[in-house]
Amino acid sequence: MLRVFRFLSAFSLALLVLPLSALAQRPTFTVGTATAAAGQKANGYIEVPAGADAATNIPVVVVNGAKAGPVLALVTGAHGTEYVSIIAVEKLIGELDPAQVSGTVILVPLVNVLSFEQKVPHVNPLDNKSMNRFLSGEDGWTQTDRALFMITKEVVDRCDYLIDYHGGDLDESLRPYAYWGAVGKEGQDRISKQMVLAFGLDHIIIWSERPTDPAATRYLDNTASVRGKPSIVVEAGHAGTVETDDVAQLVNGTLSTMRYLKMIPGEPHYIENPVWLAKTVDVVSEGPGIWYPLVKRGTYVQEGMKIGYVTDYFGKVILEARAPAAGVILHVNAVPSLKKGDNIADIGVVAAQAP
Ligand SMILES: [Zn+2]
Numbered sequence: 001m002l003r004v005f006r007f008l009s010a011f012s013l014a015l016l017v018l019p020l021s022a023l024a025q026r027p028t029f030t031v032g033t034a035t036a037a038a039g040q041k042a043n044g045y046i047e048v049p050a051g052a053d054a055a056t057n058i059p060v061v062v063v064n065g066a067k068a069g070p071v072l073a074l075v076t077g078a079h080g081t082e083y084v085s086i087i088a089v090e091k092l093i094g095e096l097d098p099a100q101v102s103g104t105v106i107l108v109p110l111v112n113v114l115s116f117e118q119k120v121p122h123v124n125p126l127d128n129k130s131m132n133r134f135l136s137g138e139d140g141w142t143q144t145d146r147a148l149f150m151i152t153k154e155v156v157d158r159c160d161y162l163i164d165y166h167g168g169d170l171d172e173s174l175r176p177y178a179y180w181g182a183v184g185k186e187g188q189d190r191i192s193k194q195m196v197l198a199f200g201l202d203h204i205i206i207w208s209e210r211p212t213d214p215a216a217t218r219y220l221d222n223t224a225s226v227r228g229k230p231s232i233v234v235e236a237g238h239a240g241t242v243e244t245d246d247v248a249q250l251v252n253g254t255l256s257t258m259r260y261l262k263m264i265p266g267e268p269h270y271i272e273n274p275v276w277l278a279k280t281v282d283v284v285s286e287g288p289g290i291w292y293p294l295v296k297r298g299t300y301v302q303e304g305m306k307i308g309y310v311t312d313y314f315g316k317v318i319l320e321a322r323a324p325a326a327g328v329i330l331h332v333n334a335v336p337s338l339k340k341g342d343n344i345a346d347i348g349v350v351a352a353q354a355p
Contacts, residue, residue, distance in 0.1 A: 028064065030062070031154050036062040039064065040098055041093075042062050043060075044062075046155075047150075048146050051146050052140060052141065053142055058113065058150070059109060061106075063104065065102050066098060066099050072105050073105075073224075077110035078220065080112035080116030081119055083237060084247055088250035093109060100265065131147065159229055161229060161230050162230075163199075163232055163234060168334065170240050171334050171337070175203070176201050178199055180193060180232060182206075193355070195260060196232045198257045198270055200269060200270070201271065207233075238297065256269050275350060276354050278351035280346050284341060287310075290311045291333050291337070293333065295307045295329050297332055299329045300326075300328050308333075328347065328348045330347065330348045
């Protein structure tokens, strides 16, 4: 109570001392066609020009706070059917009040519009590329490459901090978790670690061995991190569902991280003693067939444990899937369909100690 009172007093004092012009001098902020004056929220599009294939427009919202502060980017929908991650950012678009915000929030609620509209998981259906693999255009630039170039320029280069949102896709039964990728710079790594702890998801993957060349980065948060922006990845939701608890984890986690960054009033809520995961191990299907799981998302398994099996279309077992390592099932194939090379499950291996 005392703390609240002192905060209010300090705040009223600041209002008396600050000339009104100080508020008016906060500059407008523009991303794509969205321009927001200080204390305002604006909608627009990041326009991706036509090239070898069609042009597209990616929706963007700028919440330009009334008070000075950093620029935070919230980007989701690279995989347009990871619905919880999209609905959470949609909710934040409605909830963030520019009058309460210090600094600027750039919200990109749906990078992969065609994936969402056509209900196609994992890729942009126009060119069959993942919109989370940055500048992968060895085979010539298509819409995905141009879109990701524009996001790097308009969002990554403009922000100070970034959160990338994902979740279980249409065919993935996923338990919530986050990624923290250190870059070897003490100050930046300390901030990104505090961001991921403030976000509050209770399983955190320590993401190492990532590209360090800005021209060769993969994934959005890797792209932001090598450019010096502390950033994290968060995942919640599974298999086409939009459950209230999953959405709440992403919304509340974002607000807590914003409190850590001093962009909205209040204290962050840090997760205590999360399960740190040293790495993830994939189980991949060797051929097409029908998948019968024996584990659920979040199950802890021992190395060698049978996690499911695959039959051919006559019911003959053609594969017994076993855990290649002990750990937690981060996600498991949510549907019976399997083709060769599909990811059957991802197992997170618990780290020997917290970083
Ligand atoms: Zn994703």
